[in-house]
Amino acid sequence: MGAILWPGIAIHLLIISFLKSECRADVVLTDLDPCLPLLEKNISLNRHLLEPKSLLESRRLRWGDPEDLKSLEAERGPFDLVLLSDCIYYGDSLGPLVETLEGIGAEVLVSYEVRESEQKKVVQDGFFRLVKEKGFTAEEFPTSDCHPDYASPDIKVLRLKRKGR
Numbered sequence: 761m762g763a764i765l766w767p768g769i770a771i772h773l774l775i776i777s778f779l780k781s782e783c784r785a786d787v788v789l790t791d792l793d794p795c796l797p798l799l800e801k802n803i804s805l806n807r808h809l810l811e812p813k814s815l816l817e818s819r820r821l822r823w824g825d826p827e828d829l830k831s832l833e834a835e836r837g838p839f840d841l842v843l844l845s846d847c848i849y850y851g852d853s854l855g856p857l858v859e860t861l862e863g864i865g866a867e868v869l870v871s872y873e874v875r876e877s878e879q880k881k882v883v884q885d886g887f888f889r890l891v892k893e894k895g896f897t898a899e900e901f902p903t904s905d906c907h908p909d910y911a912s913p914d915i916k917v918l919r920l921k922r923k924g925r
Protein backbone atom coordinates (compact mmCIF):
# COMPACT_ATOMS: atom_id res chain seq x y z
CA MET A 761 0.00 0.00 0.00
CA GLY A 762 1.26 3.47 -0.81
CA ALA A 763 -0.20 6.85 -0.01
CA ILE A 764 -3.63 7.44 1.45
CA LEU A 765 -5.67 10.59 1.78
CA TRP A 766 -8.13 10.80 4.67
CA PRO A 767 -10.35 13.86 4.99
CA GLY A 768 -11.56 14.88 8.44
CA ILE A 769 -10.44 15.35 12.00
CA ALA A 770 -11.13 11.97 13.54
CA ILE A 771 -8.17 9.67 14.00
CA HIS A 772 -9.57 6.59 15.55
CA LEU A 773 -8.78 2.95 16.09
CA LEU A 774 -9.26 2.09 12.47
CA ILE A 775 -6.32 4.12 11.31
CA ILE A 776 -4.19 3.01 14.23
CA SER A 777 -4.82 -0.63 13.50
CA PHE A 778 -4.28 -0.02 9.81
CA LEU A 779 -0.89 1.57 10.33
CA LYS A 780 0.15 -1.08 12.84
CA SER A 781 -0.70 -3.84 10.44
CA GLU A 782 1.64 -5.59 8.06
CA CYS A 783 0.92 -3.23 5.20
CA ARG A 784 2.80 -0.02 5.86
CA ALA A 785 1.22 3.06 4.39
CA ASP A 786 1.87 6.78 4.29
CA VAL A 787 -1.26 8.64 5.37
CA VAL A 788 -2.18 12.28 4.94
CA LEU A 789 -5.13 13.49 7.02
CA THR A 790 -6.76 16.53 5.46
CA ASP A 791 -9.17 19.22 6.60
CA LEU A 792 -9.95 22.93 6.58
CA ASP A 793 -7.53 25.35 8.28
CA PRO A 794 -9.47 25.75 11.57
CA CYS A 795 -9.41 21.96 12.13
CA LEU A 796 -5.69 21.44 11.55
CA PRO A 797 -4.54 22.18 15.15
CA LEU A 798 -6.91 19.49 16.46
CA LEU A 799 -5.76 17.10 13.78
CA GLU A 800 -2.13 17.73 14.78
CA LYS A 801 -2.97 17.19 18.44
CA ASN A 802 -4.62 13.88 17.65
CA ILE A 803 -1.64 12.80 15.60
CA SER A 804 0.85 13.66 18.33
CA LEU A 805 -1.23 11.88 21.00
CA ASN A 806 -1.29 8.70 18.92
CA ARG A 807 2.04 8.73 17.14
CA HIS A 808 3.69 6.38 19.67
CA LEU A 809 1.20 3.67 18.62
CA LEU A 810 2.19 3.75 14.99
CA GLU A 811 4.58 1.74 12.95
CA PRO A 812 7.67 4.01 13.14
CA LYS A 813 8.26 4.03 9.41
CA SER A 814 4.73 5.15 8.54
CA LEU A 815 4.24 8.74 7.58
CA LEU A 816 1.23 10.36 9.22
CA GLU A 817 0.66 14.05 8.76
CA SER A 818 -2.04 16.66 8.44
CA ARG A 819 -2.53 19.03 5.53
CA ARG A 820 -5.07 21.55 4.37
CA LEU A 821 -7.21 20.36 1.50
CA ARG A 822 -10.24 22.49 0.75
CA TRP A 823 -12.57 20.48 -1.45
CA GLY A 824 -12.80 21.95 -4.91
CA ASP A 825 -9.61 23.99 -4.52
CA PRO A 826 -7.26 23.02 -7.36
CA GLU A 827 -4.27 24.83 -5.83
CA ASP A 828 -4.53 22.89 -2.53
CA LEU A 829 -4.73 19.62 -4.41
CA LYS A 830 -1.91 20.52 -6.77
CA SER A 831 0.54 21.35 -3.98
CA LEU A 832 -0.49 18.30 -1.92
CA GLU A 833 -0.03 15.97 -4.88
CA ALA A 834 3.29 17.56 -5.78
CA GLU A 835 4.60 16.87 -2.28
CA ARG A 836 2.88 13.64 -1.29
CA GLY A 837 1.13 12.20 -4.31
CA PRO A 838 0.18 10.25 -6.20
CA PHE A 839 -2.37 8.76 -3.81
CA ASP A 840 -3.52 5.14 -4.03
CA LEU A 841 -6.62 5.36 -1.88
CA VAL A 842 -8.95 8.00 -0.45
CA LEU A 843 -10.84 7.15 2.76
CA LEU A 844 -13.90 9.34 2.94
CA SER A 845 -15.83 8.79 6.14
CA ASP A 846 -18.87 10.80 7.21
CA CYS A 847 -18.10 13.59 4.73
CA ILE A 848 -21.42 13.62 2.83
CA TYR A 849 -23.48 15.94 4.94
CA TYR A 850 -24.18 19.28 3.31
CA GLY A 851 -25.36 20.09 -0.18
CA ASP A 852 -22.99 22.95 -1.02
CA SER A 853 -19.96 20.71 -0.56
CA LEU A 854 -21.02 18.00 -3.00
CA GLY A 855 -19.75 19.59 -6.23
CA PRO A 856 -16.37 20.64 -4.77
CA LEU A 857 -15.93 17.31 -2.97
CA VAL A 858 -16.58 15.24 -6.10
CA GLU A 859 -14.33 17.56 -8.10
CA THR A 860 -11.50 16.83 -5.66
CA LEU A 861 -12.13 13.07 -5.83
CA GLU A 862 -12.03 13.28 -9.62
CA GLY A 863 -8.79 15.27 -9.46
CA ILE A 864 -7.10 12.71 -7.20
CA GLY A 865 -8.12 9.91 -9.51
CA ALA A 866 -7.59 7.16 -6.89
CA GLU A 867 -10.00 4.53 -5.66
CA VAL A 868 -12.28 5.88 -2.90
CA LEU A 869 -13.68 4.00 0.08
CA VAL A 870 -16.66 5.96 1.29
CA SER A 871 -18.52 5.29 4.52
CA TYR A 872 -21.64 7.06 5.72
CA GLU A 873 -24.53 6.62 8.09
CA VAL A 874 -27.93 6.03 6.52
CA ARG A 875 -30.01 8.92 7.86
CA GLU A 876 -33.73 9.15 8.48
CA SER A 877 -34.04 12.86 7.80
CA GLU A 878 -35.31 13.78 4.33
CA GLN A 879 -32.71 16.55 4.04
CA LYS A 880 -29.79 14.16 4.70
CA LYS A 881 -31.22 11.65 2.22
CA VAL A 882 -31.35 14.36 -0.45
CA VAL A 883 -27.68 15.18 0.19
CA GLN A 884 -26.60 11.53 0.09
CA ASP A 885 -28.62 10.85 -3.09
CA GLY A 886 -27.09 14.00 -4.61
CA PHE A 887 -23.58 12.74 -3.89
CA PHE A 888 -24.19 9.35 -5.52
CA ARG A 889 -25.90 10.92 -8.54
CA LEU A 890 -22.93 13.23 -9.03
CA VAL A 891 -20.24 10.55 -8.76
CA LYS A 892 -22.20 8.45 -11.25
CA GLU A 893 -22.39 11.39 -13.66
CA LYS A 894 -18.62 11.79 -13.33
CA GLY A 895 -18.06 8.19 -14.38
CA PHE A 896 -17.49 6.46 -11.03
CA THR A 897 -18.91 3.03 -10.36
CA ALA A 898 -20.09 2.23 -6.83
CA GLU A 899 -19.83 -1.22 -5.28
CA GLU A 900 -21.25 -1.79 -1.81
CA PHE A 901 -19.47 -3.91 0.78
CA PRO A 902 -21.91 -6.21 2.58
CA THR A 903 -22.08 -5.40 6.31
CA SER A 904 -20.98 -8.99 6.93
CA ASP A 905 -17.64 -8.21 5.19
CA CYS A 906 -16.95 -5.27 7.51
CA HIS A 907 -15.02 -5.56 10.79
CA PRO A 908 -17.45 -6.87 13.45
CA ASP A 909 -16.38 -4.21 15.99
CA TYR A 910 -17.35 -1.40 13.60
CA ALA A 911 -20.03 -2.91 11.35
CA SER A 912 -23.60 -1.75 11.73
CA PRO A 913 -26.60 -2.11 9.40
CA ASP A 914 -26.97 1.68 9.22
CA ILE A 915 -23.33 2.29 8.28
CA LYS A 916 -22.68 1.77 4.58
CA VAL A 917 -19.25 1.26 3.03
CA LEU A 918 -18.83 1.61 -0.73
CA ARG A 919 -15.92 1.40 -3.12
CA LEU A 920 -15.93 4.07 -5.83
CA LYS A 921 -13.84 3.54 -8.94
CA ARG A 922 -13.48 5.51 -12.12
CA LYS A 923 -14.63 3.44 -15.09
CA GLY A 924 -11.69 2.00 -17.00
CA ARG A 925 -9.24 2.17 -14.06
Ligand SMILES: C[S@@+](CC[C@H](N)C(=O)[O-])C[C@H]1O[C@@H](n2cnc3c(N)ncnc32)[C@H](O)[C@@H]1O
Binds near residue numbers: 845
Ligand atom coordinates in the same frame (compact mmCIF):
# COMPACT_ATOMS: atom_id res chain seq x y z
C1 LIG B 1 -18.49 14.96 9.88
S1 LIG B 1 -16.76 15.27 9.81
C2 LIG B 1 -16.08 13.65 9.53
C3 LIG B 1 -14.64 13.61 9.97
C4 LIG B 1 -13.91 12.24 9.82
N1 LIG B 1 -13.75 11.85 8.43
C5 LIG B 1 -14.59 11.17 10.59
O1 LIG B 1 -14.95 10.13 10.06
O2 LIG B 1 -14.77 11.35 11.79
C6 LIG B 1 -16.58 16.04 8.19
C7 LIG B 1 -15.21 16.68 8.01
O3 LIG B 1 -15.17 17.29 6.70
C8 LIG B 1 -14.50 18.54 6.82
N2 LIG B 1 -14.96 19.44 5.75
C9 LIG B 1 -16.19 19.98 5.60
N3 LIG B 1 -16.26 20.77 4.52
C10 LIG B 1 -15.03 20.72 3.95
C11 LIG B 1 -14.48 21.35 2.79
N4 LIG B 1 -15.20 22.18 2.02
N5 LIG B 1 -13.19 21.08 2.48
C12 LIG B 1 -12.46 20.25 3.27
N6 LIG B 1 -12.92 19.61 4.37
C13 LIG B 1 -14.20 19.87 4.73
C14 LIG B 1 -14.93 19.05 8.20
O4 LIG B 1 -14.09 20.06 8.69
C15 LIG B 1 -14.91 17.78 9.02
O5 LIG B 1 -13.67 17.50 9.62
